[in-house]
Amino acid sequence: MNTSATFSDTDAAPPRSLHLLPVAVNTPAHSGVGDLLSYASSAPLPPGTLVRVPLGAREVLGIVWDAPETPQSLPAGVQPRAIAGVLQGIAPLAPAWRRLVAFAARYYQRALGEVALAALPPQLRDLDPEQLQRRLRRTQAPVPAAGTIKPIAHSAEQSTAIAQIDVHPGPFLLFGSTGSGKTEVYLHCVARALAADPQAQALILVPEINLTPQLEARVRARFAPLYGDAALVGMHSGMTPAQRLKSWLAAHTGAARIVLGTRMAVFASLPHLALIVVDEEHDASYKQQEGARYNARDLALWRGREQGAKVILGSATPSLESWHASRPPSEDDPQGGRYQRLYMPSRIGAGALPRVRILDMGQQPRHSVFAPPLLAAITERVQRGEQCLVLLNRRGFAPVLHCHACGWKSDCPHCSAHQVFHKLDRTLRCHHCGAASRVPRACPSCGNPDIVPIGRGTEQLEEQLARLLRNVVVEPAGRAARVARIDADTTRAKGALEEQLAQVHAGEVDVLVGTQMIAKGHDFRRITLVAAVQPDGALFSSDFRAPERLFALLMQAAGRAGRDAQYTAASEQPAEMWIQTWHPEHPVYATLRRHDWPAFAGQQLAERREAGMPPFAHQALVRADARSQEVAQAFLSAAADAARAAGLPGLDLVHLFPPVPLAVQRVAGVERAQMLLESPSRAALQAFLAAWQGVLHAERPQHKGLVRWLVDVDPQAI
Structure with missing residues (x-):
């Protein structure tokens, strides 16, 4: 572990009574500064002590760290800067916590101080000693209550x-x-x-x-x-x-x-x-x-x-x-x-897993958003007072606005992606960089007033379902059917999600439309039907994990139906999961129909073993962001060439693929490229990445226009 020192302007040697302490601070990413900085203290401080230290012109939070294995000496005639203060009243962070942080920084190829300081609450950096003492006085050991809990019968x-x-x-x-x-x-x-x-x-x-x-x-x-x-x-x-x-x-x-x-x-x-x-x-x-x-x-x-x-x-x-x-x-x-x-494998209370029904959209009327059999099933459930959940993992009204006359699309000016049409507030919003604009009255390219939305989002499904169910009466309440939507757009306000979930639990919502945020973990007791409207996109993704994620999402979504055995038993039909697809014979849907995760997992693992993919290999991505795609790819190629020329440790077991653009290659005006590294040995990959850091630092100044680079160990999306 490298240790650097922060120095004052004076050339005088530090007094003998001062103690030189290694301190972890959040130094700028890829700055090349060592993991630890040396500061002077008038008293010895145990590792884990929280301190305030000067860093440049600022005063920042730091953590006194364990001394490095190889003691570092200061250059002759220089004096370390002094610690500005100690956060009194807070016990030092335990050795186990420091080992966790050190491992995470080492394994994920980040600076020690960055990981350590990010793990602490931000307010620790801002409170003065008096404010901190007030907070500490409020933190008292809990007083055990006198109550008891009833024994719970287990299956x-x-x-x-x-x-x-x-x-x-x-x-x-x-x-x-x-x-x-x-x-x-x-x-x-x-x-x-x-x-x-x-x-x-x-x-x-x-x-x-x-x-x-x-x-x-x-x-x-x-x-x-x-x-x-x-x-x-x-x-x-x-x-x-x-x-x-x-x-x-x-x-x-x-x-x-x-x-x-x-x-x-x-x-x-x-x-x-x-x-x-x-x-x-x-x-x-x-x-x-x-x-x-x-x-x-x-x-x-x-x-x-x-x-x-x-x-x-x-x-x-x-x-x-x-x-x-x-x-x-x-x-x-x-x-x-x-x-x-x-x-x-069994549900509590003898509740059965929902029956999975696959709808072949090739056999349905053209341009159907909801196939007639699915719409009929939803209508029947709602009329009986049961709840339905409709899943579409795309928010907004439509993914893109399009002009048929000239081919214009609502592209984001800063990203290689479309701006999504949000009908309720009449805006076009990029879900990558956040850029927003008003919906134009006519095509900005040719003036054609007939610009139309292409594709569907949760906002459109909510609107269409409300229209299709407008004459449906919920019995025995005798009221009109209610449709609600839960996604990132409807839950931005503080407390909005809790309020909307409470309405669902109270039975005030008959059909809930939403993204994956409602498909997992929630215990909806009244839902008896779940429908996935457009799940096929993930079947043919270039990311090898896409089928796994799709199966998990659909199986988790299916699990929202029929959770209350007594409520489901009172229904005229068992709980159901409907899937609208253009590929009904796909193996993902075949195993999903049987709720057979072991079979799906076995088939996927066999494919990955044959292809040499995780968990039978280990991966890392190195991404470069630059003002142009050429600069980003040139940096990655040069860094790979330099690694081969230097014969870095582990290189014989690490395969470096050529750099390629990301799927969304431009975000907020910055071009992005990535290089995949793969190895059958985790140790070899780690040894190579650690040695490569210096090469990446040295290569950066040679590429004008390079904004940043980063390493992603064990990436979840490629």
Whole structure:
């Protein structure tokens, strides 16, 4: 680990009484500055201490770090700058936390200070000592409540899974169908861990913010009677800076026994961590897409092993990496995988999984948005007072406006993508850079007033369904059918998502239209029919993970139907999942019809093994952003040539593919290119990437117009 020093202008040597300390600070990305900077302190400070230090003309937050293995000496005649202050009252960050951060920085090829400081609440950088002391006084250990909780009866499958988790070290992959009661297994294991040790802490990760309110309410109801309301805190990007600081302090001091959060919570300071739960472990949202591109699921596994905490991964559609890692021993593979696989195939309460119906759109009337059989099924369900969910993973009214006279399309002026037509506010918006403009009255190119939307988004589906169901009466209420939409556009305001979900749960919505944000994790008790309108796009994607993501999305969406066995039993028909497709014979739909994830996973893994793709190989992407595509690709090619010329370690086991433009190659006026690296050896790939960093730094000044470059280890999209 490199150690640099920040120096003052004076040439005098530091007094002997001063202590030279390595400090991690958030230095500019790709600045070439070492991982640690050296500062002077009048007193020794233990590693993990939070300090304020000067950096250039600014004063920034830093963390005193462990001394490097090779001690660094200052050049003769120079004096290090002094630490500006210590954040009093906050215990040093534990060695286990520092090891987690150091591993993440090393593995994902980012600066140590960048990862370490990003893991801390932003408000720690801004509070003066008096303000900080006031915050600390509010963070007190929770007072256990006097209440108790009723014993909960478990199904045979839940009891078996719990027994296995109790006696084995894990990690565990809890493979349970939607509605099988995985959450209850999580909560029981949390209860066991907290009861076994009065200081024990548990971390529960969910993939998206919109899944936290429902789960948080359930966790709070379960544990507040035992440990007090303050024993549970949340951690996600939707919280205010003050809320994030409060939660972080509660976890760091041990006042919080349970932390529930999104991927950022994997870095929470939990000195007494005993259990980690990763719900919906397959979800791509666990992969950070900006800055340090870490995968929270993978870091949770590393942290659990390193800290001696049990780790439970749960999903009805596990990632193929986790499925392969949990393979049972066999004659050909006596060792099996690293995880222990636990099965829970049955739904709680004898509820059946929904019947999957495939609609061949080639046999339906041309230009049908909803095939007549599907529309009839939705109408019947709504008339009986049942709820339906319609899934389309594209927001807006239409993907593009088009002029038939001259061929003009509503292209984004800054990106190689279309601006999406949003009818409600009459705007064209780019979903990549955010550029927005008013819808033109006529074609900007030829003046033709007849410009039309092409394609469909959730906004259009909502409008069309409202029109098609306008005369449908919901019995026994005797009111008109109601259609609502939940997507990123309707949930921007604070509290909007919770309010809309409450309306669905209360039965005030008959048909819910939305994107993937409503297709997973939500416990909709009244929904008996789910429909996927246009899922075919992912079948022929250039990304080899696209079929896996599509199968998982559709199976998760199907799992929203028929979750309440009593409610479904009262219906005249069993719960259903309808899929409108132009390719009804595709293998994805054939296995989905049987709810057969093991068969689908086996077929996909066989293809990947033959092609040498993850999890049988390891990948990294190096992306270059520049003012022109030529500069971006030239930088990547030159860096690859320099790596070969230098004979970098691991190169003999790493294949560097030629640079290519990204699918959306221009965003916000910046051209983007990428180079794929692949190796059968993770160690070889890591050794090469670490050695290549210096080459990339040295090559950058030679390419005028290069804006930035970044490394994405274990990419989730190619």
